[in-house]
Amino acid sequence: MRILFMGTPDFAVASLRRLVEDGHEICGVFTQPDKPKNRGHKLMPTPVKEYALTKNLAVYQPASLRNAESLELVRSLEPELTVVAAYGKLLPEDILNVPPRGSINVHSSLLPKYRGAAPINWAVLNGETETGVSIMYMAKELDAGDVILQKSTAIGETEDAQALTQRLAELGAEALSETVRSLVDGTASRTPQDHEKHTYAPMLGKELSPVDWTRSAHEISCQVRGLIPWPCAATDVISGEEMKLYAVRETGEETEARPGAVTAAGKQGIDIACGDGKTLRVTELQAKGGKRMTAAAYLLGHPIQR
Numbered sequence: 001m002r003i004l005f006m007g008t009p010d011f012a013v014a015s016l017r018r019l020v021e022d023g024h025e026i027c028g029v030f031t032q033p034d035k036p037k038n039r040g041h042k043l044m045p046t047p048v049k050e051y052a053l054t055k056n057l058a059v060y061q062p063a064s065l066r067n068a069e070s071l072e073l074v075r076s077l078e079p080e081l082t083v084v085a086a087y088g089k090l091l092p093e094d095i096l097n098v099p100p101r102g103s104i105n106v107h108s109s110l111l112p113k114y115r116g117a118a119p120i121n122w123a124v125l126n127g128e129t130e131t132g133v134s135i136m137y138m139a140k141e142l143d144a145g146d147v148i149l150q151k152s153t154a155i156g157e158t159e160d161a162q163a164l165t166q167r168l169a170e171l172g173a174e175a176l177s178e179t180v181r182s183l184v185d186g187t188a189s190r191t192p193q194d195h196e197k198h199t200y201a202p203m204l205g206k207e208l209s210p211v212d213w214t215r216s217a218h219e220i221s222c223q224v225r226g227l228i229p230w231p232c233a234a235t236d237v238i239s240g241e242e243m244k245l246y247a248v249r250e251t252g253e254e255t256e257a258r259p260g261a262v263t264a265a266g267k268q269g270i271d272i273a274c275g276d277g278k279t280l281r282v283t284e285l286q287a288k289g290g291k292r293m294t295a296a297a298y299l300l301g302h303p304i305q306r
Helices: 010-021 047-054 068-077 119-125 161-185 217-226 295-301
Strands: 002-007 025-030 035-037 042-044 081-085 103-107 130-137 147-154 233-235 243-254 262-266 269-273 278-287 292-294
Touching (some): 010 161, 081 161, 119 130, 119 161, 130 161, 262 295
Antiparallel strands (some): 130 147, 233 243
């Protein structure tokens, strides 16, 4: 099938790669414009652009899709189908309607739950035990289109949002492959979403970072895992200065210490009392101005006096 692909981050690369491996004709790849990164502010290509160029695919990086030039470009590519995966821009209806087989999206949640920009993070933040991917027809309303196919997966007890993203990228690519095959042979289903059951997954912000140690150990564990790799959970109870938390473990051990008190510190990590009378062990952290390291390595240079 002749496909126009739109995507930007690593999550989208898996879907584009699968379309290429399945032998589809990729008539064009839309991705976000290059952005300056690191101290030198050098313009860096998106992961999708990097992969597309290795396959000699035509790459387009329009600053906006809401103009006549972008619409004419899409029409000139003559796609049979448009596939969108974490593109980062809303598509106007006139662009959605160009391909005769429609425009479909690879979304990383079991719709109608977690519509929006950060479905993977919010699934972890909210303590969900299961999530998945949905392939849906795109509609004017955000993530509200009819669902073609869904695949589910359990969320690991210690799995963070970054690791889950990698797994869902591959699961999404698998679901996309099946979907395109069903569109080709005419067997694709179309199930309207129950809009009354939808939930929203807004973009993350630094206001989510501070840890409230009066919450339960499990709730704080979900916060830490859900905010990886950004903006990260943060606390000042270890050293008096704010530091980022990258990995924690629920110990199951009970304590009578006040929430936020350090109850143990050693090779296994730093144990902190939580609001439910349990302790949470910090195993990986990053002090302000420092590098990400194990808690044990941090303690070598910063012993905690209790």
